Amino acid sequence: MTNVLNVYNPGTGDYIASVEMDTFEAIEEKITASHIAFLSWSKTSAIERSSLLRKWHALILTNKTELAALITAENGKPLKEAQGEVLYAAGYIEWFAEEAKRVYGRTIPASTTDKRMLVTREAVGPVAAITPWNFPAAMITRKAAPALAAGCTFIIKPAPDTPLTAIRLVELAYEAGIPEDVIQYVNADGEMVGKIFTDHPHIRKISFTGSTPVGKLLIKQSADSVKHVSMELGGHAPLIVDEYADIKRAVEQAVASKFRNAGQTCVCANRLLVHAAIKEEFLHRFTQAVSQLRVGVGSKDVNIGPIINKKGFEKIVAQLEDAKKKGASVRTGGSYDQDDEKGYYFVQPTVLDQVTTDMDIMHEETFGPVAPITTYTDIDEAIRIANDTPYGLAAYFFTENYRRGLYIAENLKYGIIGWNDGGPSAVQAPFGGMKESGVGREGGIEGIEPYLETKYISIGI
Missing domain, CATH: 3.40.605.10 (Aldehyde Dehydrogenase; Chain A, domain 1)
Structure with missing residues (x-):
């Protein structure tokens, strides 16, 4: 046979x-x-x-x-x-x-x-x-x-x-x-x-x-x-939203980066670091945009398709439940649908607030449609958190201040950096990472x- x-x-x-x-x-x-x-x-x-x-x-x-x-x-x-x-x-x-x-x-x-x-x-x-x-x-x-x-x-x-x-x-x-x-x-x-x-x-x-x-x-x-x-x-991409960011653009690009292919890409934004001064406005707009994403079978008019298999689904759920247990609040999404007998798995696009660095989702690549948000007040603090990983594939940041932007770009230890850009991949540009x-x-x-x-x-x- x-x-x-x-x-x-x-x-x-x-x-x-x-x-x-x-x-x-x-x-x-x-x-x-x-x-x-x-x-x-x-x-x-x-x-x-x-x-x-x-x-x-x-x-x-x-x-x-x-x-x-x-x-x-x-x-x-x-x-x-x-x-x-x-x-x-x-x-x-x-x-x-x-x-x-x-x-x-x-x-x-x-x-x-x-x-x-x-x-x-x-x-x-x-x-x-x-x-x-x-x-x-x-x-x-x-x-x-x-x-x-x-x-x-x-x-x-x-x-x-x-x-x-x-x-x-x-x-x-x-x-x-x-x-x-x-x-x-x-x-x-x-x-x-x-x-x-x-x-x-x-x-x-x-x-x-x-x-x-x-x-x-x-x-x-x-x-x-x-x-x-x-x-x-592997990657564990940070996305920094600076106090000088164009918030509308940052929201649009963060949604595009995080939720492409249901978050199942190696360069998806995995950790959103938002300046405390603009956090509430960004969170409100971002949550509203994410809540409008449609989930379903990919052949239909949807934004978010299925998780590829049970193993990937279980990793996402484990990270989500760990974050909730440790104090994260769900601003939208948070639910999931599975059918082990038929073999399909879906996760609703999720925004987590009040995320802290002791949560698994801040250290492990998620590969799913879950966006954890934490805040910072000092840009060096944000850069330190962003670099605090063995991975160095892609990173994103949003600022209209060119001095701040150059400083962030030069200090992020990543092979691909999107400055006010959630989709930097292009055939004519080099793709690859640093560290592990x-x-x-x-x-x-x-x-x-x-x-x-x-x-x-x-x-x-």
């Missing part, structure tokens, strides 16, 4: 499809095929790779309606958000189609006249990527596009909750003319796949987006063969660098 992975709609519990699981032997065969394909793919011209990526980009746009519906079905995010993700995912392919043609080397003036010194760049080798469920399209293209552009071959292991989007993206890559062994996918147990990828001598780079504990394990496992690693790991939030950057001109080796050639003449 074939081992299969059943995929369900997290908003209804309905069965969607079954996906065949790869055996150990099948994964080994795909890695070998990737290694063989690399020998020829890495020798293709940048112009050819760029052209194929552009064709892939065009096919994704042609099929954007189908892809968005697929994302909503297996991920649960509202259809409008899914449509935005498809365009975002396609944007990475378009961007790196251009970057493929801008992998430059250089010459170095030699110390003597009988030498020439050259620096060239070449593809790292076959790449294995492990991607999460919360952005099942964009997290793939953000890795695959620069890898293919650089001349690497690529194998994706998508999240078990959302394998269908990955499969369809790869099918479209084949339709675009990208050779089948150049980009592949595997569906199997995550622990097994991770060990195969990190142990295999043909895999020269690991790219992972997910939790910090898993990322640390992959780094350790990759050390024996000294693989290149890119890690986009990861290693390396994706997107922007920096995004192709992790897939390239530097070679120095000294020529005697």
